[in-house]
Amino acid sequence: MASNPSVGRDDTSRRPSSVTAVAVGLLAVVLVLGLVATPVTAHAYLSETDPSNGEQVETVPDEITLHFSGDGVVNADVTVEGPNGEVVSADPDIDPDDTQIVRVPIEDDIDDEGMYTVDWEVLAEDGHTTSGSFFFAVGDEPLDRDAVLEAYEDGEGEADESVSPLEAGAKSSLLVGVVGLLGIPVAVAVVIGPRFARRESPRNGVAGRIDRLLTGAAVLAALGAFVLGLARSRALGPLSLETLTRFVETPLGQAWLVQVALGAGLVALTVATMRGRLSRRGSLVGVFVGALALAATVAWTSHSATAIDRFSGTVVDLVHLLGAGLWAGGLVVLAFVVAPAVRDAVPDDRPSLLADAIRRFSVLALLGVTAVVTTGFVLASWHVPTADGLTETFYGLILVSKLALIAAALVLGGITRFVLLDRLESARPTEAGDASRPTSTDGGREERHEDRHRRTVRWITRTVRLEVALLLVVVVLSGVLTSAPTAAVAGAGADADEPVEGTIEYEYDDALVELSVLPVVEETDDDSLVLQAAEPIVFEATFHADGDPIESEQPVRLLASDGDTEIEVELEETDDGSYATVQPLPDAGEWDLRLTGAPDGSYVSEWIDATVVSEAGHEHDPDDHEEHEHADHNHDPDDHEEHDHTVHEPDDASPFQTLLEFGAVATAIVGTIGVVVESLRLRDRE
Missing domain, CATH: 2.60.40.1220 (Immunoglobulin-like)
Incomplete structure (x- = not known):
């Protein structure tokens, strides 16, 4: 029947084992990828x-x-x-x-x-x-x-x-739709189908609620995918037919066309199911497969896939989305399908229906939470290389907000599973008519019993719906997060935009000699400099007397020597009264710099120690170019094949990245054990 929400009537005792197998498989994939993938920047x-x-x-x-x-x-x-x-x-x-x-x-x-x-x-x-x-x-x-x-x-x-509001909103809509389309069909099969198919509980309205949820999720996904492409195409120019044509010629634009086609197909599928033109079993399978394909296109164009590695980045992001679907999508079914059905059921069946649904969902939710948190650690290790990135970048602040909401949702889930569920089961009658409790002929105890049922069911419904609201905000924040530069890129860009200037001052008779050097690799407390080899360096000398610049009566010169190479240049006077030149130091090593001049006729000669390094600092800066020879600039187009520019691999992972990787491994192990234990408990009860 088209209105039957059941996906199948197989022996439900076998379902937890299959869920366990899926859990172990998914988490093993994430664990392996998390150990072998290399953290780099995105964009x-x-x-x-x-x-x-x-x-x-x-x-x-x-x-x-x-x-x-x-x-x-x-x-x-x-x-x-x-x-x-x-x-x-x-x-x-x-x-x-x-x-x-x-x-x-x-x-x-x-x-x-x-x-x-x-x-x-x-x-x-x-x-x-x-x-x-x-x-x-x-x-x-x-x-x-x-x-x-x-x-x-x-x-x-x-x-x-900065984040485009249009892009972030479209991405959020797409992710909300994908998460719903992934999780709702699985939750219907695991939570609703087996339980409601065997009970004499009313199913009126259940099928309609499922259809409306799936159709709404499909519309959100399709609309989000369509608008997201329009927003991204504006990077090529004002929105126009010509701009869209150029955009669809790019790999990103071609992925957008696939997303739009999948979104439109999912809308058509869910609408046809709502009108009774398709069987519900086939429709749910089709929705899940289509949503998985749509999620794969999202993962294929993510930061992780494009900057880390196509395979590992896509798989980790896809598992992250699938885990979010199992958790959040399942909660949607529990809150807006199971809860209303329980409310409309025979009073004696309400505690049993709700308790069994929660227990089945707990296995699904634990699997989803483990996948989300494990892959979340892996993604964070890729895109937030240092702890400072959590507080000093927009990406990090959004991530912290997202983590706080996830923690709150986990607390609510724990309350539902370990507090409210125990209270509900302690109050519900047994299959034998609650023979363990004395009956009351005056109806007082039975009335109190029913009141307790209603209060517990009401509290569970409210808690679950609040958890849904929190996770909805989390998914929306994920849309904002994936529309912003990662913390690694933002931190590198901030460093690149702010070249460091070093200043050394000397007092000489009645004059003050000031030498400014830009850029320096790092500032030092003593009168020495750390410079980068072969980089154009601006040396600017100023002579002051009583706060005013004074002229040198002799040419101002800079002598640089490392023992093998000697460079002497004359500084030119500028409009502001200083003397400047641009001079690179070609080789790494220890250099002696000597500044000479004659402010007001007084001869000045000052020596400065300079350490010249081949790279700017110990940590990689995306803007730092490697020193290399350019003897011939008429290169063969195939010369680039001698170099691998696909992925930049840092020498060592930071302690913060190591901590995140350890968190991924620990979560995967503990979560898998939890899924197995919860599945075995459910099988024993049935």
């Missing part, structure tokens, strides 16, 4: 360029090459401006074999010496854009100090933590 983020930032080359290269870490690039907008401010580049090309590489051809007959600025903006596979700029110089002329300062101020990359 497409500039990691290396050729020529490198600030490099001086002899001739104009035939092309500029940009290497990105994290996600691949689906669309690139890159322009190169020459010394005269004119654009000298052609349209960029994304490497078809490695989408993390973008090449920008330079027009023929360009040979002007001077500074070239590269402005870039790319759309990544996860649907987000990153942008920035860098520069290089052609010829032997010193770099312009003002231009270099402006380039450092702009930064090589920008991690914008």
Whole structure:
């Protein structure tokens, strides 16, 4: 019958064992993936360029090459401006074999010496854009100090933590729909079907409630998928037919078309079922399979899949969604299908129906919670590499809020399972008519017994619905979370946007000598500097007397020596009375810097210790380029195959990441044991 909510009438004692097998299998997959996957950043983020930032080359290269870490690039907008401010580049090309590489051809007959600025903006596979700029110089002329300062101020990359409300809202709608479509069919089969099919309880209205829930979830998913694509396409320009055409030509746009088709198909399927044109058994199976496919497209375009690894990232995200569906979708069935059916049932059957439904759902919920928390630890270890990311980034703050709500929902679930359920079962009659309790002819004890039933059922219903509300907010926050840059990207972008300036001061007779150096790798308390090799460094000296800058009566010079290499440059006077030059130090090692001048005729000679390192700091910064040779800039297009830019692997996981990975393993083990124990208890009771 089309109105029968039952999925099957198999021996229910065998169902817990199958649930246990599924639990062990899913959690084993997550456990293995969590141990082997490598934490990296998300979004497409500039990691290396050729020529490198600030490099001086002899001739104009035939092309500029940009290497990105994290996600691949689906669309690139890159322009190169020459010394005269004119654009000298052609349209960029994304490497078809490695989408993390973008090449920008330079027009023929360009040979002007001077500074070239590269402005870039790319759309990544996860649907987000990153942008920035860098520069290089052609010829032997010193770099312009003002231009270099402006380039450092702009930064090589920008991690914008703002979230589009339209994108976040659409993603939230999509996730709410997917979670419902995944969990409701399973909950109907496990919780409702076996129990309600064997009892003489009324089923009027149960089928209709299930149909309405599934149809509502399908509409939310389809609408969310459609609007999400429109929101993401705006990264390519104002919303128009031309923009949509360009968007659907990208892998992200093609995934969007699949999502829209699946969403529309699920709406059609649920509506047809509601009208009685399809069998409920086949419809529930079809809805679950379609929802699983839709969830797979969401996982395929997630931060984890595009930046970590296609397979492991997709599987972990998919299991995360499936676990959320089992937990939240099952609660929806318990709150809005089981509870009303229990309320309409024969009074003597109400405690039994509700208690049995809760016990069956407990196995499902425990499986879902374990999958969600285990994969949540894995995802956090990938995208929040340090504890500071939880409090200093928008992504981290949303994640903390989400975790707090999940904790509250778990508390409510524990109250329902271990407090209210025990109270309900202690009050319900036995199969033999409650022979363990004395009867009362005056009806007083029976009336109190019924009042206790009603109060307990009412409290369970309220608690379950409150838990549903909390999880609904959690899923909405997940939509916001997946629309924002991860904490790893936001932290790296913040560091990149703020080059550190070092300042050293000396008192000399009646003058104050101040040397400012930008950028430095790190600030030091003593009069020494830590600099990066081969990076253009702005040295700026100022002489003060009574707070006012004074002129040097002799040329101001900077001498740099590491024992093998000696560099001497003259600093040029600027409009603000200081003396500046741009000078890279080519090799790593210990350098001695000597600043000389003659403010007001008094000779000044000061020595500064400088440590030059090959990399900026001990932790990886996505904007830091690796030192490499550029003897020939007319590269063969196949040269990139010698390098692997697919995934950047940090040397060591941070202690915080290690803690999160341990949490994933512990949760998977404890949760699997809990699912097995709960399943065995349920089988023994039946």
